[in-house]
Amino acid sequence: MIAAFALEAEVYDVLPFRVDQPDVGFFVDLAKETGGPVLELACGTGRITLPLARAAGEAVGIDLAPAMLDRARAKAKDQGIEGTVSFIEGDMCTARLEREFPLVTMGGQPLFFLEDDDALSAALETVRAHVAPGGRWAAGVPVLRAPAVADMQNRLRFTCEVRHPVTGRRVAIWDASSVDEVRQIATRRRITETLDEEGLVLERRHSTQTLYYRHPAELRRLIEQAGFRLERTYGGYDKRPFGSASDYLIWVATKED
Numbered sequence: 001m002i003a004a005f006a007l008e009a010e011v012y013d014v015l016p017f018r019v020d021q022p023d024v025g026f027f028v029d030l031a032k033e034t035g036g037p038v039l040e041l042a043c044g045t046g047r048i049t050l051p052l053a054r055a056a057g058e059a060v061g062i063d064l065a066p067a068m069l070d071r072a073r074a075k076a077k078d079q080g081i082e083g084t085v086s087f088i089e090g091d092m093c094t095a096r097l098e099r100e101f102p103l104v105t106m107g108g109q110p111l112f113f114l115e116d117d118d119a120l121s122a123a124l125e126t127v128r129a130h131v132a133p134g135g136r137w138a139a140g141v142p143v144l145r146a147p148a149v150a151d152m153q154n155r156l157r158f159t160c161e162v163r164h165p166v167t168g169r170r171v172a173i174w175d176a177s178s179v180d181e182v183r184q185i186a187t188r189r190r191i192t193e194t195l196d197e198e199g200l201v202l203e204r205r206h207s208t209q210t211l212y213y214r215h216p217a218e219l220r221r222l223i224e225q226a227g228f229r230l231e232r233t234y235g236g237y238d239k240r241p242f243g244s245a246s247d248y249l250i251w252v253a254t255k256e257d
Contacts, residue, residue, distance in 0.1 A: 009067035011162055011171055011192075013045055013075075022237035023140065024051050027105050030138050030252065031056040039101040039130050041092040041123070042110030046072030046085070052105065053085035060097070062090045093122035100132035106139035112186075112211040117222065120214075124226035131255050137228065140237070140250035144179065144186065144213050156191075169202070170195040186211040216242075216249045228253040 028051050031038050036056030043049045043061030045068050053059035053076075063069050069087045076082040088095070092110060104127050114120045127137050156176040164171050174191040187210050194203040214222070220230065230253050235246030242249060 009045060009065065009071050010166070011164060011173075013047065013071065013165065015160060015162060015173070021047075023107055024048055026237040026239070026250070027052060027107065027138060028055045030105070030136070031059075031103055034103040034136060036103075037101055038103045038105060039097070040105045040107065041095070041126065042106055042108065042113075043072065043087065044068045044108065046075055046087065048105065048107040049085060049087070050076060050079060050081065053081055056103070057084060059085045060101075061085065061087045062092060062095050062097075063087070064089070064091050092126055093119055095126055096129060099130070100135065101130055102132050102135045104131050104135070104137045106137075109141045109211070111139065111219075112141055112213050115212050120222060121226060124223065124228070128227060128255050134254070136231070136252050136254055138250075138252045140234075140248050141213070141219065143216060143246055143249055159190075161195075164194070170197070170199075184213050184215075186213055219249065223251070223253060227256045229256055 024047070027048050031052045032055050034056075036052075037058035037060060038049075038052045038056045040049045040052060040059065040061045043063045044065070046061055049059050049061035049072065061069075061072060063072075066089060069089055072087045073082070076085050076087075088097070092106075093114070111120060111123065114123055131137055156174055159173040159175045161170060161172045163169070172193045172195055174193070176189045177186060179186045187208060190207050190209065192205045192207070193201050196202055223230065230251050232252040233242045234240060234248070234250040235242040236248055237250060240246075
């Protein structure tokens with residue numbers, strides 16, 4: 001898994017589906033509401049952590065992938081905010097910073113990288129260990145519904161073409177996904193091609209990413225069993241109500257005493 005993230009880290013910040021995402025504004029608004037410091041688990045390249053640092057005055061990001069953290073630190077330096085944000089290599093299932101935060105966040109879908117309930121419970125315990133009394137945990141995951149599953153099964157699709165932020169080379173990305181609904185496993189196979197200006201493939205890389213998704217009712221049950229109270233739930237980062245047709249389950253939770 002870490003190798004797959006290392007491949008993606010090089011172009012992660014210029015992928016069109018990573019740029020100007022609505023989740024950033026959602027988490028920033030919460031940070032302004034709660035104040036800092038803020039902890040983001042599975043922070044990646046700091047896509048959300050850096051805006052959180054600016055909004056709350058201090059943010060800490062934890063991630064398992066060194067290549068992602070290298071990008072995050074470089075971006076913090078480029079933006080002149082390295083004094084208000086720190087990035088720590090660690091596993092969200094075991095990390096312990098021995099401090100608490102008014103707000104703990106998870107951007108993206110890191111809970112779906114956890115293979116079983118034991119790993120998910122360990123991650124939830126990490127959240128509990130870091131949420132301050134009266135503080136909040138905010139996160140979200142996509143909802144995988146039957147029409148989307150049928151549409152994605154084993155089809156190789158052109159995803160996007162971008163310019164490599166360092167080399168300037170053309171980079172084309174192709175994805176093929178499959179879903180095992182019984183085992184609740186989604187597998188994404190990605191082909192990343194480096195092209196010359198005429199379209200000749202200079203390099204081709206293959207990577208695989210596996211998601212262990214959970215249905216909303218199941219996830220809510222696990223969250224509540226871990227000692228959290230769901231304060232708010234939404235069906236989108238624009239704070240629309242959650243319903244049967246929602247593409248996301250997003251929550252703001254507090255930990256029970």
